[in-house]
Amino acid sequence: MDDALDEGTRRSLQEHLDACPSCRSELAALQSLAQDLRTHGMLKAPDDFLEKLHARTRESRLKELLRLLFYPLHVKIPVEVIGIASVAVVIFSLFHAVEPQVRMTAPQGVPSGADSVREQVVPEESRSELVPREAAPMTEKATVQAPPTQSETQSKSKQDVRLYNKKEEPAPAGVDRAVVSAPLQSMDVYIVMKGVNKLQAKGPAGAGVQAPAPSEAGDALRSGHAPAAEVAAEAEDRVLGRQDEESARPPVSRADVPMKAQALTVSPESPVLSSLKDVVASVRGTLVDVVYDGQSREPRILTARIPCDALDAFFQRIGGIAELRTPVPSALQPGGRECLVRIHLASEETLQK
Amino acid sequence: MHKEQTLSSQQEDERLIRAFTAGDTAAFDALVIRYKDMVYTMCYYLLGDADEAADHAQETFVKVYRSLNAFRFESSFSTWLYTIALNTCRNRLKSLSYRLRRKTVSLDDTDETGRAVMEIADESCQPNGELEKKELMKHVRQAIAGLSVDHRTVIVLCDVKGLSYEEICRITGLDMGTVKSRISRARNELRARLRGYR
Numbered sequence A: 001m002d003d004a005l006d007e008g009t010r011r012s013l014q015e016h017l018d019a020c021p022s023c024r025s026e027l028a029a030l031q032s033l034a035q036d037l038r039t040h041g042m043l044k045a046p047d048d049f050l051e052k053l054h055a056r057t058r059e060s061r062l063k064e065l066l067r068l069l070f071y072p073l074h075v076k077i078p079v080e081v082i083g084i085a086s087v088a089v090v091i092f093s094l095f096h097a098v099e100p101q102v103r104m105t106a107p108q109g110v111p112s113g114a115d116s117v118r119e120q121v122v123p124e125e126s127r128s129e130l131v132p133r134e135a136a137p138m139t140e141k142a143t144v145q146a147p148p149t150q151s152e153t154q155s156k157s158k159q160d161v162r163l164y165n166k167k168e169e170p171a172p173a174g175v176d177r178a179v180v181s182a183p184l185q186s187m188d189v190y191i192v193m194k195g196v197n198k199l200q201a202k203g204p205a206g207a208g209v210q211a212p213a214p215s216e217a218g219d220a221l222r223s224g225h226a227p228a229a230e231v232a233a234e235a236e237d238r239v240l241g242r243q244d245e246e247s248a249r250p251p252v253s254r255a256d257v258p259m260k261a262q263a264l265t266v267s268p269e270s271p272v273l274s275s276l277k278d279v280v281a282s283v284r285g286t287l288v289d290v291v292y293d294g295q296s297r298e299p300r301i302l303t304a305r306i307p308c309d310a311l312d313a314f315f316q317r318i319g320g321i322a323e324l325r326t327p328v329p330s331a332l333q334p335g336g337r338e339c340l341v342r343i344h345l346a347s348e349e350t351l352q353k
Numbered sequence B: 001m002h003k004e005q006t007l008s009s010q011q012e013d014e015r016l017i018r019a020f021t022a023g024d025t026a027a028f029d030a031l032v033i034r035y036k037d038m039v040y041t042m043c044y045y046l047l048g049d050a051d052e053a054a055d056h057a058q059e060t061f062v063k064v065y066r067s068l069n070a071f072r073f074e075s076s077f078s079t080w081l082y083t084i085a086l087n088t089c090r091n092r093l094k095s096l097s098y099r100l101r102r103k104t105v106s107l108d109d110t111d112e113t114g115r116a117v118m119e120i121a122d123e124s125c126q127p128n129g130e131l132e133k134k135e136l137m138k139h140v141r142q143a144i145a146g147l148s149v150d151h152r153t154v155i156v157l158c159d160v161k162g163l164s165y166e167e168i169c170r171i172t173g174l175d176m177g178t179v180k181s182r183i184s185r186a187r188n189e190l191r192a193r194l195r196g197y198r
Helices: A007-019 A021-040 A049-070 A079-109 A150-159 A197-202 A214-222 A228-239 A256-264 A271-282 A308-321 A348-352 B002-021 B025-047 B050-070 B077-094 B096-103 B131-145 B149-160 B165-172 B176-193
Strands: A185-193 A286-292 A299-307 A322-324 A338-346
Touching: A007 A021, A021 B131, A021 B149, A021 B176, A049 B025, A049 B050, A185 A308, A271 A286, A271 A299, A271 A308, A299 A308, A308 A322, A308 A338, B002 B025, B002 B050, B002 B077, B025 B050, B025 B077, B025 B131, B025 B149, B050 B077, B077 B096, B077 B149, B077 B165, B131 B149, B131 B176, B149 B165, B149 B176, B165 B176
Parallel strands: A185 A338
Antiparallel strands: A185 A322, A286 A299, A299 A338
16 A cells, blocks of 8 residues: 555455455545544644744844854763763862871871870960860861970881881880881981081070970870870879870970071071972972961971882981981881871970970 | 756756856845745654754755755755754754653643644644545645654654655655665554544
8 A cells, every 4th residue: 555565466465355344444544544643644834934934044044143152162072971071080080189197197196105295385375275176176287296306216226117007006125126017117316407506595495494394295185286195094004194205204394396496597588498398309209288376487397108118218318408307217118108207307406305 | 856856956046056056136036935845844744843843954954055056966955954954854853952842742632542642833734625635635734744764854854855866865865775674664653643534
């Protein structure tokens, strides 16, 4: 019925239809239906079809012109591509947002043992507020560490390498090197810049404010700057009348820190800082953080990532511009790629005290 | 005879298109007048609503107007036009607004199975005494409206417009076997729906 059969098939179908009244009536019904559809199925478009179309084409031309004017580089991007790109951007930004946090939070986890009690000097106005650590954590930039005393320096020789992840497993006595599987190893180095001591005399000496007595130090520790276990251990020592090396240490003047900061005369643009930066850069290291004094706003601690294989060269070059007051750490964990070195800028006077 | 008519029709289409591309906007109007009923009929059977059909038939011609300069005469103009019309209607059928509108269609008119049918305005058959013909057309349209979109498409292209299988293949993008089987099934279903009226 659609003229779709070839001659042979058509002839054989015709022979069948001649002999089969049922199929003949079926075909006739289908042909009748097709004829009805062709005759009555066609519809007439509305009379105003052309006028409305003219209006739409005019509107369309205007829209096209505006589109060309304002979106000359309009490109259709599939939704799937946009989705994949968005996910990639989110993952990339998350990855780069997390890394600095790790860098900043890692030093806070460093265990401070009995031989390395840290005194944190805070501004006078906030010192009176003894709030728990959880309620008012001190930010990294507001933290200023006192330089080590002689006893601290000696005890630190036993801890050349301190690992963030080894809080629960302190290295056994007499072990100089720790070999662990931590991805990033860290160390603290105290240096005195050469030629800086002469400037000490010019500092505001004798501010006269004494460091907190042992009880005050305990308060300071409880004020949120030391782990609770450490505070409890110190309190227990005090009750039992034990005198450890730390308590025998001469009091540290609270004015020391600003005074030392001035003695160092280190500013962000100072030759000292720039020379340290040069040393770090010369061994393919990266300066990741600089901690400034809370009051004098001068740099006190520099944190740098140094490739492990360039560590010897790094300390050699540091020795050229400063006096190392801690033993040069020997080789670290084999296979480690980088280690985190915190360079504490100290003064001669502080170290003697 | 039919092939000669088709050939002359294609030549006329080509002449009008070349005139339009040369700047004669009246040539486009002539093309619209030649094909507006066919496009409207196709949109009508696919979308099942007179307003929707008029709207999307115009949308089809607007698309043709925009892209007629790029027409390469690799197929006949009618095939190209029907392809655009079919795609326009398919997009509309897939759109959320159309589906929501279909859900809110009036249920006042129902067929013998209780299913809602779309009331179709009969523009071509104004009252002229042919009551029987008008009644038959109404039932034919209701029966077509009850088919699936795929069956509606091939029935309209094959039996209402009288296109060949090859043209239907080009317009729908289906292969020959699929087109033949769909036409056969659609006719059988349509005949079953019209059994009480013919």
